[in-house]
Amino acid sequence: MQRFILARFGAAFIAVIVVSVIVFSLSHLSGDPLTVLMPMGDVSPEDIEAIKVKWGLDKPIITQYRIFMSNAVRGDFGESYAFGGETAMGMVMSRFPATLQLAGTALLITIVIGIPLGVITAARKDSFIDYQGKALAFMGQATPSFWLGIMLMWLFAVKLGWLPTSGRGGITHLILPAITLGLFNVAALLRLIRSSMIDTLDTEYVKQARIKGIPEWKVLWKHALRNALIAPLTFFALIIGSLFTGAVIVETVFSWPGVGQLAVGSVQSRDFPVLQAVVIIGSSIYIACNFAVDILYAYVDPRIRYG
Numbered sequence: 001m002q003r004f005i006l007a008r009f010g011a012a013f014i015a016v017i018v019v020s021v022i023v024f025s026l027s028h029l030s031g032d033p034l035t036v037l038m039p040m041g042d043v044s045p046e047d048i049e050a051i052k053v054k055w056g057l058d059k060p061i062i063t064q065y066r067i068f069m070s071n072a073v074r075g076d077f078g079e080s081y082a083f084g085g086e087t088a089m090g091m092v093m094s095r096f097p098a099t100l101q102l103a104g105t106a107l108l109i110t111i112v113i114g115i116p117l118g119v120i121t122a123a124r125k126d127s128f129i130d131y132q133g134k135a136l137a138f139m140g141q142a143t144p145s146f147w148l149g150i151m152l153m154w155l156f157a158v159k160l161g162w163l164p165t166s167g168r169g170g171i172t173h174l175i176l177p178a179i180t181l182g183l184f185n186v187a188a189l190l191r192l193i194r195s196s197m198i199d200t201l202d203t204e205y206v207k208q209a210r211i212k213g214i215p216e217w218k219v220l221w222k223h224a225l226r227n228a229l230i231a232p233l234t235f236f237a238l239i240i241g242s243l244f245t246g247a248v249i250v251e252t253v254f255s256w257p258g259v260g261q262l263a264v265g266s267v268q269s270r271d272f273p274v275l276q277a278v279v280i281i282g283s284s285i286y287i288a289c290n291f292a293v294d295i296l297y298a299y300v301d302p303r304i305r306y307g
Helices: 002-029 045-055 061-073 088-123 128-142 145-159 171-201 204-211 216-228 230-253 259-269 272-300 302-306
Strands: none
Touching: 002 061, 002 272, 061 272, 088 128, 088 171, 088 216, 088 230, 088 259, 088 272, 128 171, 145 171, 145 230, 171 216, 171 230, 204 216, 216 230, 230 259, 230 272, 259 272
16 A cells, blocks of 8 residues: 555656646746846846846756746745736735635535436436436536636626626625536536446345345445445546636636636736746646545555555
8 A cells, every 4th residue: 555655646746847847848938038027118238137137047947947946845936027026826825715715616516416416317227317417418518618607697697687797706706607617527427427326236235235125215325326436536636626727717707816817817928937836736736636536546445455
């Protein structure tokens, strides 16, 4: 078990290093940062050199990367290019609660809707309910989140006037973006739970439980679902990661003041420190979730521990 944990930790560490190299390289390949840092008007060569020294752009790329990683470990990504005096980490952390609220609500919607629908459609295989569930899963995974968000906004905010169109405020502001963000994962989890439940319901111990006269609801929700959740467990890491990465589109559509909207603004203004902080932190969360689920999966399934 210790060997497995060390192997997964090593893989996670390598993934973080690779992401950091890619992020650092792309931020420099996308253009010269001096075009953003230099003030408007005529700039003397002395001013250009002073700006290079201030931001460390006068050093070799390898040295810049080493300094970047040394500072990133301490959570220091430098000051924002676009917002002088604001640290990149501070700007990300100030937006993080909004993204966490949106992603947490979307995750709750995913679990509350996806798991029950997966169990019900598996228990009613090839019935009308099953066909409707599969249709919902197909539509949920095929519908682009930006289009769904715009349609929900048009119907419930513009036409009916029930909910606000954008911004962050009370619970009403959260409903449309959370549904938009969570629907894709509801569909994916529904399909995965349904497939796993169908396989589990055909096992001998489930048949034996029915022969013993155990109520059907207990067979489904206690005996079958507990074992059927082993396979979708790994998928939860992907769900959590996709909630943070997918929030970029949803936050932009609904003007939700989270990390996703900050990332879009950083790209438009070529604010490299903030963009680096967003990508590194988001990637670290994604990798950490995968690592945690891998360890949990090993504890749940003995075949992983001893395989």
